[in-house]
Amino acid sequence: MRKTDKKRDNTIVSVLTQVCHLAQEQGQGFQWLTHKVNYKDFPGSLTVTCVYDVMPSDDVxxxxxxxxxxxxxxxxxxxxxxxxxxxxxxEK
Incomplete structure (x- = not known):
């Protein structure tokens, strides 16, 4: 991983950690989230997976x-x- 990729990844982790805390405060069955990325195709390859204990509504x-x-x-x-x-x- 290049130095710039590492900086981007640290930024993504920081942002998603904040989002995770906000989502946990809101409840609605949210458990955690994670991300995957291929920096050779960034940002198009960035995916964020949000895990809930029940499938959230379309509004959520x-x-x-x-x-x-x-x-x-x-x-x-x-x-x-x-x-x-x-x-x-x-995920239960």
Whole structure:
């Protein structure tokens, strides 16, 4: 991993940690989130997976997607297709 990639990854982790804390405060079955990225195709390859104990409603999904997108944009990280880059899954 190049030095710039490491800095980007640290920024992404920091942003997503903040998002995670906000989502946990809101409840709605949120458990945790994680991300994957291939820095050779950044930011198009960035995916964020949000894990819930039950599948969230479409409204909750949109709120979470908007929150992630806006927080990343504040750090100059733009999701090309947020609806495809923010994923939701259920884990009990």
């Amino acid at each position: 999904k949109k709120q979470m997607c908007d929150l992630i997108q806006s927080r990343l944009q504040q750090q100059a990280i733009l999701l090309r297709i947020p609806a495809r880059q923010v994923l939701f899954k259920v």
